[in-house]
Amino acid sequence: MSQAHRDLIVVGASAGGVEALRALVAGLPADLPAAVAVVLHMPLGGASALAAILRRSGALPAVFAQSGMPLTRGQVHVAPPDHHLLVVENRFALSHGPTENGHRPAVDALFRSAAIALGPRVTGVVLSGVLDDGVAGVVAIRARGGRVAVQDPADALHPGMPENALRHVRPELVLPAADLGPALAKLAREHVELSSATPASPQMEQEEQEERIVRDWRVTMGTGTHMIGETSEYTCPDCSGVLNEIAPGTLRFRCQIGHAWSVEALAQAQGDAFEKALWTALRTLEEKVRLSERMAEAARARGDGRQAGRYQSRLDESLRAVDVLRDFLLSGGEPVPAEESGATSGDPTS
Missing domain, CATH: 3.40.50.180 (Methylesterase CheB, C-terminal domain)
Known part of the structure; x- marks a missing residue:
């Protein structure tokens, strides 16, 4: 031996x-x-x-x-x-x-x-x-x-x-x-x-296929060899492609491009993507506030009270949404009580 x-x-x-x-x-x-x-x-x-x-x-x-x-x-x-x-x-x-x-x-x-x-x-x-x-x-x-x-x-x-x-x-x-x-x-x-060394098993065959994907990715790309396991309901945080679960019960995933994720890493990445989306939404709302302010001022300057009122309502609604979203983000994702955020039960942003 x-x-x-x-x-x-x-x-x-x-x-x-x-x-x-x-x-x-x-x-x-x-x-x-x-x-x-x-x-x-x-x-x-x-x-x-x-x-x-x-x-x-x-x-x-x-x-x-x-x-x-x-x-x-x-x-x-x-x-x-x-x-x-x-x-x-x-x-x-x-x-x-x-x-x-x-x-x-x-x-x-x-x-x-x-x-x-x-x-x-x-x-x-x-x-x-x-x-x-x-x-x-x-x-x-x-x-x-x-x-x-x-x-x-x-x-x-x-x-x-x-x-x-x-x-x-x-x-x-x-x-x-x-x-x-x-x-x-x-x-x-x-x-x-x-x-x-332990005799070959289905798990080992999957690991060898994963190793080839990483090592020979230029060769395997587009050949279908990236597609191992069964289709899941999740999407890849890196490329938004469909994730396959590598084997039933493993809670490990790989997409068509080849990106691999463990269940904890996938959950973390999804949380990061969610937070990024919220910050993007906050920035968009703040831009809406500034635009509504200018539109209201322009309407008042030309004596159009009706339009000024509409723009002011839009401005107030956006300000309330900004406050709620900013408080949520700065609190680390914990819900902010309505009485602290300024929202009421009848407020569409609550």
């Missing part, structure tokens, strides 16, 4: 992740017998100094990954901005494919590709972040015989990602970030039987 070490550590983090990554990297020894790949969720279009930060944080060199770069043991490979970092056989690949949970690079894209490429040789690490990013990835790693480590939620600045990972898998390690480095180094020295 062919043997190997657990020689790839894939790490995912989001909000609060820089601090956790620095603590983890500080604990990794210079003779680490594994390559490390890191995805930190960041705004699209932004620059990143993460490689330099991690290089100064510990004994290992840290570089931005490039397509075709080999998995180098004892080195940290950082996903560059606006590109998915993937593992293909024993090399890294970069992709500008569809976002996952609104992110590129995305934690799940790295974890899933690593699991497919290297199976039991992979250890997945989930650090600080909100929502449920990384869950699908660690499930894929575990299904193929890999190991999972999670930052102790009590140690994370944002415990959402660690807590969600713990709900779906039983990890080998649950530790503060500062203690994960030595523990991961010990895991990396474990021998694994490459034949220990």
